[in-house]
Amino acid sequence: MINVDWNSVLHQFLYDPKNPLLFNSGFFVYFFFFFIICYYFFRRNFVARAIVLTLFSLYFFYKASGFFVGLVIVSAVIDYGLSILIYKKRNKTIKKALLILCIVFNLTLLFYFKYTNFFIELVNSFGTVKFNPIHILLPIGISFYTFENLSYAIDVYRGEIKPEKSIVNYLLFLSFFPKLVMGPIVRAKDFIPQLKQEYYVSQLDFSKGFYLIISGLIKKLIISDYITLNLVDYIFDGPNLHNGFECLIALYGYAVVIYCDFSGYSDVAIGISKWLGITIPPNFLSPYQSVSISEFWRRWHISLSSWLRDYLYIPLGGNKKGKFRTNLNLFLTMLIGGFWHGASWNFIIWGSVHGLGLIVNKFWTKFFGKIKLMPKCMSNIIYGLITFHFVCFCWIFFKASSLDIALTFINQIAFNFSFEGAGAFVSNYKFPIIMIVIGLIMHLLPDRWSTIFIRRQRRFPIVYHIAVLLLFIALYSYFKSAESVLPIYLQF
Amino acid sequence: MNNNKKVIILIVSVTVIHLLLSLFSTNFIADFPSFKNVNLISEITVKKKPEPLKKIVKIARPIPVDSLTFTNFEDYKKKGTILAFNADSLQPSLKNLSEKLRLLSQNKKVKIRIAWFGDSQIEGDFITEDLRKLLQNYFGQQKTVGFVPIQSVSAEFRHSAKITALGYLKADNFKRMDGNSSLFFSGYSFFTDDLTVDFKDNSNQGATERSEKWLLYGKGDSIAVKINDSIIKYPANSDFNRILLGNGTSNRAKFQVISNRTPLYGISAEPASGIVLDNFSFRGITGVELKKINASLLAKLNETGYYDLIVFQYGVNLMFKPNDTNYDYYYRAMKPVLKKFKNNMPDTEFLILSSSDRAFKYENEWKTAIGLDSLVYTQARLAHDNNMPFYNFYQSIGGEGTIVKWADSTTQLANKDYVHFNFRGSKKVANIIFKAIINDYQKAHKKTVVKKPTVKAVKKEIAI
Numbered sequence: 001m002i003n004v005d006w007n008s009v010l011h012q013f014l015y016d017p018k019n020p021l022l023f024n025s026g027f028f029v030y031f032f033f034f035f036i037i038c039y040y041f042f043r044r045n046f047v048a049r050a051i052v053l054t055l056f057s058l059y060f061f062y063k064a065s066g067f068f069v070g071l072v073i074v075s076a077v078i079d080y081g082l083s084i085l086i087y088k089k090r091n092k093t094i095k096k097a098l099l100i101l102c103i104v105f106n107l108t109l110l111f112y113f114k115y116t117n118f119f120i121e122l123v124n125s126f127g128t129v130k131f132n133p134i135h136i137l138l139p140i141g142i143s144f145y146t147f148e149n150l151s152y153a154i155d156v157y158r159g160e161i162k163p164e165k166s167i168v169n170y171l172l173f174l175s176f177f178p179k180l181v182m183g184p185i186v187r188a189k190d191f192i193p194q195l196k197q198e199y200y201v202s203q204l205d206f207s208k209g210f211y212l213i214i215s216g217l218i219k220k221l222i223i224s225d226y227i228t229l230n231l232v233d234y235i236f237d238g239p240n241l242h243n244g245f246e247c248l249i250a251l252y253g254y255a256v257v258i259y260c261d262f263s264g265y266s267d268v269a270i271g272i273s274k275w276l277g278i279t280i281p282p283n284f285l286s287p288y289q290s291v292s293i294s295e296f297w298r299r300w301h302i303s304l305s306s307w308l309r310d311y312l313y314i315p316l317g318g319n320k321k322g323k324f325r326t327n328l329n330l331f332l333t334m335l336i337g338g339f340w341h342g343a344s345w346n347f348i349i350w351g352s353v354h355g356l357g358l359i360v361n362k363f364w365t366k367f368f369g370k371i372k373l374m375p376k377c378m379s380n381i382i383y384g385l386i387t388f389h390f391v392c393f394c395w396i397f398f399k400a401s402s403l404d405i406a407l408t409f410i411n412q413i414a415f416n417f418s419f420e421g422a423g424a425f426v427s428n429y430k431f432p433i434i435m436i437v438i439g440l441i442m443h444l445l446p447d448r449w450s451t452i453f454i455r456r457q458r459r460f461p462i463v464y465h466i467a468v469l470l471l472f473i474a475l476y477s478y479f480k481s482a483e484s485v486l487p488i489y490l491q492f
Numbered sequence: 493m494n495n496n497k498k499v500i501i502l503i504v505s506v507t508v509i510h511l512l513l514s515l516f517s518t519n520f521i522a523d524f525p526s527f528k529n530v531n532l533i534s535e536i537t538v539k540k541k542p543e544p545l546k547k548i549v550k551i552a553r554p555i556p557v558d559s560l561t562f563t564n565f566e567d568y569k570k571k572g573t574i575l576a577f578n579a580d581s582l583q584p585s586l587k588n589l590s591e592k593l594r595l596l597s598q599n600k601k602v603k604i605r606i607a608w609f610g611d612s613q614i615e616g617d618f619i620t621e622d623l624r625k626l627l628q629n630y631f632g633q634q635k636t637v638g639f640v641p642i643q644s645v646s647a648e649f650r651h652s653a654k655i656t657a658l659g660y661l662k663a664d665n666f667k668r669m670d671g672n673s674s675l676f677f678s679g680y681s682f683f684t685d686d687l688t689v690d691f692k693d694n695s696n697q698g699a700t701e702r703s704e705k706w707l708l709y710g711k712g713d714s715i716a717v718k719i720n721d722s723i724i725k726y727p728a729n730s731d732f733n734r735i736l737l738g739n740g741t742s743n744r745a746k747f748q749v750i751s752n753r754t755p756l757y758g759i760s761a762e763p764a765s766g767i768v769l770d771n772f773s774f775r776g777i778t779g780v781e782l783k784k785i786n787a788s789l790l791a792k793l794n795e796t797g798y799y800d801l802i803v804f805q806y807g808v809n810l811m812f813k814p815n816d817t818n819y820d821y822y823y824r825a826m827k828p829v830l831k832k833f834k835n836n837m838p839d840t841e842f843l844i845l846s847s848s849d850r851a852f853k854y855e856n857e858w859k860t861a862i863g864l865d866s867l868v869y870t871q872a873r874l875a876h877d878n879n880m881p882f883y884n885f886y887q888s889i890g891g892e893g894t895i896v897k898w899a900d901s902t903t904q905l906a907n908k909d910y911v912h913f914n915f916r917g918s919k920k921v922a923n924i925i926f927k928a929i930i931n932d933y934q935k936a937h938k939k940t941v942v943k944k945p946t947v948k949a950v951k952k953e954i955a956i
Contacts, residue, residue, distance in 0.1 A: 002515060002533065002537055003537055003538040004533075004536055004537060004538070005536055005537060005538045008535060008536045008537075009536045012535060012536060026530070026531075026532050026534075026535060027535075029507055029510065029532060030507075030532075032503060032507075033503060033504065033507045036499065036500055036503045036504075037500070037504070040496065040497075040499075040500050043496065199494075199496050200494050200496065201494060201495040201496045201498070201499060202493075202494075202495060203493060203495055205495065206495040206498055206499065209499075210502075233907075233908040233909070234907070234908065234909045237907030237908045237909060237912070237914070238907050238909070238912055238914070239649075240615075240616050240649035241612055241615065241775070241912070243645070275496075275499045277496065401904065404915075408649055411649075412649075462498060462501055462502060462505075465502050466502060466505050466506055466509070469502070469506045470506060470509060470510070473506075473510060473530050474524075474527075476529075476530060477526040477527055477528075477529045477530040478526045480526065480529040480530070480856060
């Protein structure tokens with residue numbers, strides 16, 4: 001007999017800072033169950049359907065981030081109003097002033113929550129005045145919805161779209177729960193029109209959604225989490241305790257982790273959206289298959305890189321103002337892009353090094369692009385390996401908790417590389433290493449294979465889908481309780 | 493064809509099956525225990541209170557001494573205090589150290605040398621670097637690094653000293669040694685047919701005071717050392733030998749050495765008088781490995797009065813299984829090691845630090861190892877039975893849950909392996925230990941101590 005604790009039941013409906021709502025929370029199963037029934041029930045009434053989706057999205061936001069849900073509502077109302085004003089005003093100066101007001105408002109919010117303490121530390125480092133850091137929690141998704149707000153207002157200002165009449169649709173555009181926490185960054189002109197269409201899921205959409213959700217969850221919850229907890233965190237926390245070989249393995253591990261984590265979340269978001277009849281463009285296209293750094297940025301976090309291109313690089317002048325300005329624009333765009341990821345010098349360095357990489361890449365293509373030294377397949381392998389290792393090098397700054405740790409990590413690989421103890425290391429970390437290999441192999445498989453599989457899967461019966469989803473739950477339960485792999489330096 | 497109905501059917505079917513499995517999970521949980529991680533109703537059912545851990549501690553407890561100020565065995569749980577069991581708690585537990593510190597505080601020319609044994613927690617001079625600075629600052633003494641091995645796995649990231657050794661080098665160590673090799677406290681001994689060594693003490697750069705740079709080596713045939721183009725051959729008849737490489741204001745020592753059959757140990761940078769704290773870290777050990785250090789070396793060190801205090805800081809490597817609670821085997825293995833040290837070094841004081849906190853994942857949550865209390869008890873018992881003072885390091889840094897809190901805090905103090913302190917945590921820990929040492933010292937000398945900077949002031953300086 002099940003003895004229900006009704007206090008716990010009530011508690012489940014409230015925001016718990018220790019257990020924010022995620023796709024892998026038990027509560028999400030109930031949430032999605034009730035949501036999909038309501039969504040289906042109101043499928044023919046676009047307004048009611050949008051209201052249902054908005055209410056569930058806001059509730060998801062509340063369960064994930066508490067009363068910061070108010071921030072997204074306020075932000076939506078202000079941007080919605082300002083965009084209508086921008087559209088209605090005929091005077092260009094007033095339009096521009098309103099756009100600037102909108103940009104300042106959004107960036108102020110972002111800066112306050114994300115960058116205040118970074119700048120306090122910066123001022124303190126000069127030593128003339130000292131400010132105490134402020135205890136500020138970062139509202140979930142603020143980096144994403146700030147960029148969505150900005151792109152919307154700029155598109156309206158540029159006359160590329162008309163402002164949305166329904167505030168519900170606009171609020172939904174910002175708070176749409178599948179992409180709320182980690183993106184992708186969607187554009188209003190792509191998203192909002194789909195809210196006014198029939199709830200239609202083609203056979204291919206269903207199959208693709210299913211594939212993306214399952215593969216995304218495997219990438220995020222099984223591969224990424226397992227390697228992070230059982231190898232990467234140990235070594236990145238104390239690179240000084242490991243030699244260059246061990247640090248290098250951890251770096252390859254992190255390359256798999258960051259890809260699986262980020263693209264896995266995006267895939268789940270895109271997959272759920274597909275099942276709701278909403279198409280969100282792909283955010284990752286096997287980025288480690290890139291043979292140049294510029295190609296990498298066309299395949300990695302596409303929604304961000306295209307946003308930076310359209311709303312930062314091009315307004316800065318793009319490639320229209322001479323070679324020097326083009327390179328400077330490229331560098332600044334990447335630097336700011338790096339800073340967007342987090343308030344620390346490491347992210348600034350990460351973005352800057354990528355910016356420099358893109359500049360070198362441009363020169364290389366210009367001078368050596370047409371010279372054929374070897375067969376294409378050979379050059380693709382060599383350039384692919386160089387690109388991958390450059391990206392990995394940059395990940396050191398992205399992952400390390402401080403510049404000191406990053407430099408130690410590099411120092412260990414460059415000057416303390418040794419295979420001493422490699423046997424014991426591999427034997428101790430065999431499962432995380434197997435995961436890394438699986439992650440890399442999955443990544444290197446040709447994209448067309450998944451396309452073929454998704455097409456074939458269309459004809460599979462519903463029982464197959466039920467069985468696979470249940471199997472995934474079983475697999476997840478196993479990995480959630482898998483005994484931690486202990487750090488090797490405790491064992492030899 | 494619109495497949496939106498298929499979405500509903502799939503979600504409803506899977507949720508219902510999942511819910512039914514959760515409701516009837518008691519029927520199969522024994523065969524599939526990990527299902528508890530995805531049980532949909534586990535959060536809302538009334539939970540039975542977990543039964544308290546039954547400690548398996550077989551070693552008998554000593555009989556309490558009936559006195560108000562005497563330290564009983566049960567006092568081992570106290571935090572922040574260095575205890576000498578069955579002794580007057582108003583007196584310092586480290587009497588000789590305390591006395592020598594008093595002489596130092598009166599500007600007498602004495603040298604205090606401490607050997608600090610540990611595992612990877614102190615690798616790279618973590619904790620000991622800060623503790624050394626704190627002690628040297630407090631007593632206004634010259635800052636030098638003490639012992640640095642010829643080669644170590646942590647040489648690259650050790651800030652307090654830099655040593656580069658170019659040339660062939662064969663190393664014996666606790667884990668891999670040929671025959672009856674004479675290992676030093678560092679757990680290493682080195683042999684070379686030609687080695688160029690460049691040593692730099694970074695502990696007080698820019699200082700103008702003179703410091704002694706010694707080359708330490710063991711028993712063999714002889715060694716040849718070349719400094720500034722002159723080669724001198726030295727005998728190696730004794731179990732412990734040292735050569736003065738330099739005695740100037742420079743913090744560097746450069747030399748060439750040939751030592752094919754004589755074990756080389758390392759370099760010691762130290763003042764003529766003051767405090768020397770040697771870091772002896774060896775990754776992954778528990779202290780039992782110290783049995784490989786020859787008794788004759790210990791006796792020789794005792795004879796020369798080389799060490800005033802030897803500290804043992806071990807424990808985290810004993811907890812390699814999350815559910816271990818019985819450390820009797822450690823008691824049995826470590827007791828003869830301590831006895832060997834005590835018997836061969838009767839003029840040296842000893843101090844046993846308990847294990848620090850370390851955590852494991854229990855039921856998906858990182859928590860202090862369930863065997864930690866039992867391990868600390870075992871270590872206290874080792875200290876008691878070998879008549880060595882004891883310091884409850886675990887309780888002093890905060891006790892249960894500390895390492896989880898430190899690793900998960902915004903300003904991280906420990907690594908995510910829930911074992912190692914990072915540089916910030918090491919500083920904090922060094923301050924805690926420093927305070928305990930000073931409290932012990934002040935027990936006897938409160939009245940006679942000349943005015944020195946306060947603990948707070950020294951801490952402030954070290955924080956900068």
